[in-house]
Amino acid sequence: EEKKISSVNGNFDIDLDASHVLHNSLVSIPLTVASASGSYVTFSNGHRVLDACTGAAVAIIGHGDPDVQAAIQEQMTKVCYTHTVAFTTPVAEALANDILEGNPHGLCRAFFVSSGSEAMDTALKLARQFYVEIGQPQRRSLVARQRAYHGNTVGALSVSSHVARRAPFKDALILTNVSYVSATYAYRGQLEEETEEDYSARLVKELNEEFQAVGPTTVMAFVAEPVGGATAGCITAPRGYYQGVRQLCDKYGILLILDEVMCGSGRTGTYFAFEQEGPGVYPDLITLGKGLGGGYAPMGAVLAHKKVIRGLQSGTSYFVHSHTYQAHALSCAAALAVQKVLRRDGLVARCATKGRWLEKALNSTIGECKYVGNIRGKGLFWGIEFVKDRATKEPFEPALRFTWRMVDETFRRGLSIYPGAGTADGIRGDHVLIAPPYNASDEEFEEMIRLLSEAYGTVEREVELALVAGKSNDR
Numbered sequence: 442e443e444k445k446i447s448s449v450n451g452n453f454d455i456d457l458d459a460s461h462v463l464h465n466s467l468v469s470i471p472l473t474v475a476s477a478s479g480s481y482v483t484f485s486n487g488h489r490v491l492d493a494c495t496g497a498a499v500a501i502i503g504h505g506d507p508d509v510q511a512a513i514q515e516q517m518t519k520v521c522y523t524h525t526v527a528f529t530t531p532v533a534e535a536l537a538n539d540i541l542e543g544n545p546h547g548l549c550r551a552f553f554v555s556s557g558s559e560a561m562d563t564a565l566k567l568a569r570q571f572y573v574e575i576g577q578p579q580r581r582s583l584v585a586r587q588r589a590y591h592g593n594t595v596g597a598l599s600v601s602s603h604v605a606r607r608a609p610f611k612d613a614l615i616l617t618n619v620s621y622v623s624a625t626y627a628y629r630g631q632l633e634e635e636t637e638e639d640y641s642a643r644l645v646k647e648l649n650e651e652f653q654a655v656g657p658t659t660v661m662a663f664v665a666e667p668v669g670g671a672t673a674g675c676i677t678a679p680r681g682y683y684q685g686v687r688q689l690c691d692k693y694g695i696l697l698i699l700d701e702v703m704c705g706s707g708r709t710g711t712y713f714a715f716e717q718e719g720p721g722v723y724p725d726l727i728t729l730g731k732g733l734g735g736g737y738a739p740m741g742a743v744l745a746h747k748k749v750i751r752g753l754q755s756g757t758s759y760f761v762h763s764h765t766y767q768a769h770a771l772s773c774a775a776a777l778a779v780q781k782v783l784r785r786d787g788l789v790a791r792c793a794t795k796g797r798w799l800e801k802a803l804n805s806t807i808g809e810c811k812y813v814g815n816i817r818g819k820g821l822f823w824g825i826e827f828v829k830d831r832a833t834k835e836p837f838e839p840a841l842r843f844t845w846r847m848v849d850e851t852f853r854r855g856l857s858i859y860p861g862a863g864t865a866d867g868i869r870g871d872h873v874l875i876a877p878p879y880n881a882s883d884e885e886f887e888e889m890i891r892l893l894s895e896a897y898g899t900v901e902r903e904v905e906l907a908l909v910a911g912k913s914n915d916r
């Protein structure tokens with residue numbers, strides 16, 4: 442008898458009241474994870490999946506790494522908790538040094554928190570307090586981008602354009618001093634007659650117009666993900682875009698906040714994704730999360746440029762923001778151990794080489810398939826957008842649930858991928874994300890492609906039948 446397995450709907454066989462955990466689903470209980478090792482996750486019903494989304498681009502060195510376990514255990518024998526607003530620990534200092542020592546982009550300080558959302562809120566607070574301290578308190582506005590996701594806390598959600606996640610809160614808990622410009626979404630945004638450079642210039646022009654409309658001396662920061670992840674499906678920027686953005690921000694004294702919670706920590710083939718955007722590109726503040734702790738501990742960080750730190754120091758002796766668990770010693774130990782594994786095994790470079798392999802493999806297996814509209818990404822961070830019609834790029838109607846069918850079918854076959862917000866977000870367009878561990882073996886990469894293309898074949902046939910049935914129902 443086939444086991445009932447669904448990643449999307451969870452387990453409906455269990456009495457809901459049997460769990461006192463408030464799960465996100467209010468109508469079912471999710472499957473229980475029993476263990477995870479290397480690139481595989483095993484559920485309590487025995488089902489095992491190859492982890493090609495690593496949660497959401499989190500387990501960058503896979504699960505159960507012995508060196509990370511040893512580092513956490515060793516730290517436990519020294520100190521787990523101390524009040525890190527008042528005190529510091531050797532392990533927090535070592536982690537900050539590890540990430541920032543000799544940083545060629547002017548980044549000089551790290552503020553460690555427990556999640557990507559906290560990192561984003563911290564970055565917004567740093568930006569605001571910076572302007573207060575340097576005597577420009579009129580800078581209150583933020584400019585962000587469509588199809589962006591920066592987190593679920595109030596500040597982070599306010600600069601996100603994730604329609605579904607904002608919906609219940611938009612009239613009550615969302616900041617109103619935020620406006621949006623277009624995402625770098627070439628598949629649907631670049632005009633046919635436009636070169637990459639033209640497209641880039643048009644996007645920068647739009648940002649300039651937005652700064653003018655808001656009033657450039659009242660804007661605090663422009664916020665962007667170098668590779669747009671969860672809501673956008675791995676959209677990269679056209680050549681020259683970030684150079685243009687940097688120049689505009691410099692011209693008007695606006696801070697550039699880059700969110701590398703999902704695309705950073707090496708995933709694109711360089712430690713920071715922005716490092717591939719050309720000379721002169723650097724952030725004033727940059728956030729990391731997910732991969733920073735590799736899933737071994739809750740971890741996020743804001744890295745600040747020296748000009749932000751100097752500005753703050755010119756007006757105050759105190760950054761007015763803290764969390765009980767900031768720079769937690771166990772999280773710092775885990776993150777430091779992850780950085781060492783990355784370096785020891787050359788894993789950032791592997792993201793680049795394996796990324797090129799993955800790009801070719803995705804394109805040669807499903808690239809020409811009927812419902813595959815666009816395959817895009819960088820390093821080990823890929824998005825696949827599905828469309829009803831490749832010629833017109835017409836998206837599927839939500840009722841067909843293309844993304845969810847893909848996630849279910851891959852999961853059933855033993856592969857875990859990430860459902861992009863797609864149609865669930867109220868923005869048209871289905872997509873899934875693939876973000877494997879950097880150290881997945883060559884055989885595991887082959888297996889990912891095999892399972893993905895087989896699952897796609899099944900979903901293609903199902904959807905074809907559904908479309909035919911739909912047409913005959915229309916008559």
Ligand code: PMP
Pocket residue numbers: 497556557558559561590591592593666670671700701702703704730731
């Ligand atoms: N920024 C980006 C780009 C993200 O993808 C996410 C999470 N998906 C966040 C911020 C928020 O991180 P967290 O869920 O750890 O709060």
